[in-house]
Amino acid sequence: MPLPVIECKTQVAAVRRLTAEILEVDLAMREPAEFTFEAGQWVSVPLGPKTVRAYTITSTPASRSQITLCADVTPGGTGSRWFRALAPGQVVEFKGPTGGFVFNRADPRRPLFVAEEIGIVPIRSILWDLYQTGFGRPATLIYWGRDPSWLAYDGEFRLLARRYPPFEYLPVVREAVGGWQGEKGEAPDLVERTVGSVAGLIAYVSGGGQMINKVRQVLMAKGMERKAVKWEKFW
Numbered sequence: 001m002p003l004p005v006i007e008c009k010t011q012v013a014a015v016r017r018l019t020a021e022i023l024e025v026d027l028a029m030r031e032p033a034e035f036t037f038e039a040g041q042w043v044s045v046p047l048g049p050k051t052v053r054a055y056t057i058t059s060t061p062a063s064r065s066q067i068t069l070c071a072d073v074t075p076g077g078t079g080s081r082w083f084r085a086l087a088p089g090q091v092v093e094f095k096g097p098t099g100g101f102v103f104n105r106a107d108p109r110r111p112l113f114v115a116e117e118i119g120i121v122p123i124r125s126i127l128w129d130l131y132q133t134g135f136g137r138p139a140t141l142i143y144w145g146r147d148p149s150w151l152a153y154d155g156e157f158r159l160l161a162r163r164y165p166p167f168e169y170l171p172v173v174r175e176a177v178g179g180w181q182g183e184k185g186e187a188p189d190l191v192e193r194t195v196g197s198v199a200g201l202i203a204y205v206s207g208g209g210q211m212i213n214k215v216r217q218v219l220m221a222k223g224m225e226r227k228a229v230k231w232e233k234f235w
């Protein structure tokens, strides 16, 4: 049963800059006092009579009295300007939770997560939720950025992989600047190179539509069923 979509009132508790253009904001729940959602879901923020923007919850469902959103503010439109101007104490209203890009624990298939830049947000929530609540099974994350500075949660995923060895983390960048030692290229190339058998695999792909289509093509060429590729298109 999907959780009901409700109207919520919150207050900005803190704003953090993760990279030059990626911001996180903590929203303390006011009405209702607690918010229930599934990892991977998003909220819609009304920004004008006909203007709404979707932002995915980057925190995990364990935190109900405060949620965290994370945005790339480079697109520069209404949503980016709003996010950039958020300040502690400000009231933020939204509707949610919404979205079906969630992990089904009853599914025995091995998950492959693929994220393009800010598309990491739902996957970050899903992965921390899974491992903090005793998932224990193998999972792989392929996380692409144009250069290392666009891998906002890179340090965290390295930590997650050390703490929970069944989790495999494969970051990849187009431009290997700043002494980058890891993989270089595009996300679909790394999927092509690292995914052997697709038997018993389910993919969760999040980011821009072009990358999602290419990753789906690569996986389907390896024999994966179309519906075994779940996706969340941010742009």
Ligand SMILES: Cc1cc2nc3c(=O)[nH]c(=O)nc-3n(C[C@H](O)[C@H](O)[C@H](O)COP(=O)(O)OP(=O)(O)OC[C@H]3O[C@@H](n4cnc5c(N)ncnc54)[C@H](O)[C@@H]3O)c2cc1C
Binding pocket: 042, 053, 054, 055, 056, 057, 070, 071, 072, 073, 075, 076, 077, 078, 079, 080, 081, 099, 118, 121, 232, 233, 234, 235
């Ligand atoms: C289900 C869903 C969840 C989302 N969750 C998040 C989230 O957690 N964090 C987040 O930052 N954004 C998220 N987005 C995107 C967000 O809703 C806005 O589209 C984004 O903030 C840009 O809004 P804007 O008003 O600044 O620019 P707009 O004027 O709306 O967009 C300008 C152009 O930029 C494109 N665009 C939007 N985002 C990007 C991007 N990151 N990279 C390249 N092009 C882009 C748009 O498609 C459009 O063509 C989500 C979108 C959807 C549909």
